[in-house]
Amino acid sequence: xxxxxxxxxxxxxxxxxxxxxxxxxxxxxxxxxxxxxxxxxxxxxxxxxxxxxxxxxxxxxxxxxxxxxxxxxxxxxxxxxxxxxxxxxxxxxxxxxxxxxxxxxxxxxxxxxxxxxxxxxxxxxxxxxxxxxxxxxxxxxxxxxxxxxxxxxxxxxxxxxxxxxxxxxxxxxxxxxxxxxxxxxxxxxxxxxxxxxxxxxxxxxxxxxxxxxxxxxxxxxxxxxxxxxxxxxxxxxxxxxxxxxxxxxxxxxxxxxxxxxxxxxxxxxxxxxxxxxxxxxxxxxxxxxxxxxxxxxxxxxxxxxxxxxxxxxxxxxxxxxxxxxxxxxxxxxxxxxxxxxxxxxxxxxxxxxxxxxxxxxxxxxxxxxxxxxxxxxxxxxxxxxxxxxxxxxxxxxxxxxxxx
Amino acid sequence: xxxxxxxxxxxxxxxxxxxxxxxxxxxxxxxxxxxxxxxxxxxxxxxxxxxxxxxxxxxxxxxxxxxxxxxxxxxxxxxxxxxxxxxxxxxxxxxxxxxxxxxxxxxxxxxxxxxxxxxxxxxxxxxxxxxxxxxxxxxxxxxxxxxxxxxxxxxxxxxxxxxxxxxxxxxxxxxxxxxxxxxxxxxxxxxxxxxxxxxxxxxxxxxxxxxxxxxxxxxxxxxxxxxxxxxxxxxxxxxxxxxxxxxxxxxxxxxxxxxxxxxxxxxxxxxxxxxxxxxxxxxxxxxxxxxxxxxxxxxxxxxxxxxxxxxxxxxxxxxxxxxxxxxxxxxxxxxxxxxxxxxxxxxxxxxxxxxxxxxxxxxxxxxxxxxxxxxxxxxxxxxxxxxxxxxxxxxxxxxxxxxx
Numbered sequence: 129x130x131x132x133x134x135x136x137x138x139x140x141x142x143x144x145x146x147x148x149x150x151x152x153x154x155x156x157x158x159x160x161x162x163x164x165x166x167x168x169x170x171x172x173x174x175x176x177x178x179x180x181x182x183x184x185x186x187x188x189x190x191x192x193x194x195x196x197x198x199x200x201x202x203x204x205x206x207x208x209x210x211x212x213x214x215x216x217x218x219x220x221x222x223x224x225x226x227x228x229x230x231x232x233x234x235x236x237x238x239x240x241x242x243x244x245x246x247x248x249x250x251x252x253x254x255x256x257x258x259x260x261x262x263x264x265x266x267x268x269x270x271x272x273x274x275x276x277x278x279x280x281x282x283x284x285x286x287x288x289x290x291x292x293x294x295x296x297x298x299x300x301x302x303x304x305x306x307x308x309x310x311x312x313x314x315x316x317x318x319x320x321x322x323x324x325x326x327x328x329x330x331x332x333x334x335x336x337x338x339x340x341x342x343x344x345x346x347x348x349x350x351x352x353x354x355x356x357x358x359x360x361x362x363x364x365x366x367x368x369x370x371x372x373x374x375x376x377x378x379x380x381x382x383x384x385x386x387x388x389x390x391x392x393x394x395x396x397x398x399x400x401x402x403x404x405x406x407x408x409x410x411x412x413x414x415x416x417x418x419x420x421x422x423x424x425x426x427x428x429x430x431x432x433x434x435x436x437x438x439x440x441x442x443x444x445x446x447x448x449x450x451x452x453x454x455x456x457x458x459x460x461x462x463x464x465x466x467x468x469x470x471x472x473x474x475x476x477x478x479x480x481x482x483x484x485x486x487x488x489x490x491x492x493x494x495x496x497x498x499x500x501x502x503x504x505x506x507x508x509x510x511x512x513x514x515x516x517x518x519x520x521x522x523x524x525x526x527x528x529x530x531x532x
Numbered sequence: 533x534x535x536x537x538x539x540x541x542x543x544x545x546x547x548x549x550x551x552x553x554x555x556x557x558x559x560x561x562x563x564x565x566x567x568x569x570x571x572x573x574x575x576x577x578x579x580x581x582x583x584x585x586x587x588x589x590x591x592x593x594x595x596x597x598x599x600x601x602x603x604x605x606x607x608x609x610x611x612x613x614x615x616x617x618x619x620x621x622x623x624x625x626x627x628x629x630x631x632x633x634x635x636x637x638x639x640x641x642x643x644x645x646x647x648x649x650x651x652x653x654x655x656x657x658x659x660x661x662x663x664x665x666x667x668x669x670x671x672x673x674x675x676x677x678x679x680x681x682x683x684x685x686x687x688x689x690x691x692x693x694x695x696x697x698x699x700x701x702x703x704x705x706x707x708x709x710x711x712x713x714x715x716x717x718x719x720x721x722x723x724x725x726x727x728x729x730x731x732x733x734x735x736x737x738x739x740x741x742x743x744x745x746x747x748x749x750x751x752x753x754x755x756x757x758x759x760x761x762x763x764x765x766x767x768x769x770x771x772x773x774x775x776x777x778x779x780x781x782x783x784x785x786x787x788x789x790x791x792x793x794x795x796x797x798x799x800x801x802x803x804x805x806x807x808x809x810x811x812x813x814x815x816x817x818x819x820x821x822x823x824x825x826x827x828x829x830x831x832x833x834x835x836x837x838x839x840x841x842x843x844x845x846x847x848x849x850x851x852x853x854x855x856x857x858x859x860x861x862x863x864x865x866x867x868x869x870x871x872x873x874x875x876x877x878x879x880x881x882x883x884x885x886x887x888x889x890x891x892x893x894x895x896x897x898x899x900x901x902x903x904x905x906x907x908x909x910x911x912x913x914x915x916x917x918x919x920x921x922x923x924x925x926x927x928x929x930x931x932x933x934x935x936x
Contacts, residue, residue, distance in 0.1 A: 190864070191860060191863035191864045192862075192863040192864075192868075192869040192871065193859050193860060193862060193863030193869065193871045193874070193887070194863075194871070220856075222856065222859075223856060223859055223871070223884065223887055223888055223889065224888060224889075225872075225886070225887060225888040228888075257856065258855075258856025258857075258859065258860065259855065259856045259859075259884070259888070259889045260889070365864045366860055367856075367859070367860055367863060438842070438923075438927075438931070439931055442927070442928055442931035442932040443931065443932065445928065445932040446931075446932030448932070451662075451663065452624075452626065452627060452661065452662025452663045452771075453662075455597050455626075455627055455662060455663075455771070456595060456597060456662065456770055456771055458596075458597060459595035459596040459597030459598075459771060460594070460595045460596075460769045464596075465596040465597065467596065467597045467598070467627070468629075470597070480627065480663070482629070483597070483627055483629060484627050484628060484629040484632075484663070485627065485628075485663045485664070519842075519928060519932075520928065520932075521925055521928050521929075523842075523846070523928075524846055524849065524923060524924065524925050524927075524928055525925075527842070527843055527846035527847065527850075528846040528847065528849040528850030528852070528923075528924075
């Protein structure tokens, strides 16, 4: 297994954030306001793969409470083929029972009949409030309208990225062109649970490379591991989280698996950075890097527990290099820990060395918006990076003031 | 295994919160200001068991980063005998290396020499900032002073409960007298991690019953499971958490195990309620009750994940009966969940029935300070209660503004 970097600045190709799902050939997209959101903001997106190939892969939420569109899309993805993805904001269609599933099915049927394809070739994603049915009249009328707006332009790609937004403050897209003449593009919304009831992370990725279904699936899982799954704002995984990857083969180029995985990871990592930066209530963007763990799984476990620890997160909000809270979180993580070997480095200062006080904590500069925490367990070769944020007044405000 | 109730109002005996460790016969206590805290507030407590018996049991933090006093007390507790417990606030003596352990040892030696007992009969507990050595001149001088102040009065018990406080706003003690002529008393401080660097939960419990060491150990573990371990404010378990139980046998009464466990649990449950009520930044006191889980362990797992979920906690702060966030937390808990069987009841209103919207959420009254959430998984017989709090602006304020 290769370990692509999750640091986009170190990636071999720099993603272009002015392009997205329509950057690779063979794709059209559109985003419109269908009246699902009471505000009248854009809320319906369609992405169509015009081929010649329709290979597809998907990664879905591990939450055992799954929204209707997740159940539907997991089912249709078994064929590893997708002609189109319909996405709506303004309603999660989660905890809506058999009726909610029927709504998803009816939406896919409508898309399919307009495009002249089968409903099992149409995935559906939803994001918004849990427990409410979608306004299906608006959704079905909107499908005709969004299909009519489909285009392969950058503007259409941006409109698609915009209509999936919930509490996102800006659309998030990225694309990379490989010198060999193929490309990967995509958009994403959400940020690992920052937003009230709108916690969903959705992403649609496209490529015009020729990629077999097995390779596509492996590459997507690998890329997600090193990108979206390394972002942990507050530990949640929503009922609706979905990442879909569609390959059109329109470039005629068949990259090797490693090249494809690397480029895909670069796009996903860039989108992840945009999600982290847009997480609500953020004043600090934090990378928790664990090294020296017994293995990679334990490193990830420690990094996640530290990233989710409210005492660590509030200390960072207060610009307090409080390594005792980090040591406490490491110790309760469940991973193998030898406190006499523990080093903690905050923004370059080794504040804890061998489990005791190291350099003076007052020399740590936490005035900026970027924080790097390195935790060296001194036990083995396991490493992991997790991206997170601080816990601020704005987080509490956003998530408590929201009226359900 | 009996299941004592954790609801003190349902307990057969109502604890007296004006009495504590000196309520049972055979105990003296004291609390003084030794100058460990720069503020000059009380910071040194001594509890002495004058016998005739000195049976003891202890429960310690599961954190793999353990403070020096925890390592010391675990070691001396192997003999299941304690003559005295020394406790200080103003410094955790955690992450202080071999020198910190030496400090603990020296403190125990000083207590032992003044009392004319062995150092291995003296447990030590500390709470406060992590990573700093204690001012040992003040500690050692303070030991002589606190030993001179020992008394078996209610005032001495209250002074002992007061000198362990960190960010607690009031001392927490409770005692119950059994009609058969024996009693259980105790004090506690902390609140499962509300306070910056002072996250430690410490409790000393006393009894004048005649109890064998095996029974004492089992009863303490049982009582802690149904009380302190059901309080989860933010998921932390500190480097210093310690609960000690000392039996003097001074009543001459030997209760049966069940009676003793029940009375002990009533005292611990009352102290737990006081800890919950005093957690910093609390505007709501929340009980998460999971029923119908596959087993008790899964019920506890679900209850803990819901209790720690920041989206649930901020919704409660905002008085928002947002059951979608609860469903999301249940689904990500890792426990067996069938979303079609999930019921969620908030303050008596079944807002989610069979995994879909039930009664109108607007009928839920969340205006008061008490919230009861019942989650019925509909799968089995497993049940668990976890006590928690909301996540408020004051929580962020307290935990970020603290200067390390």
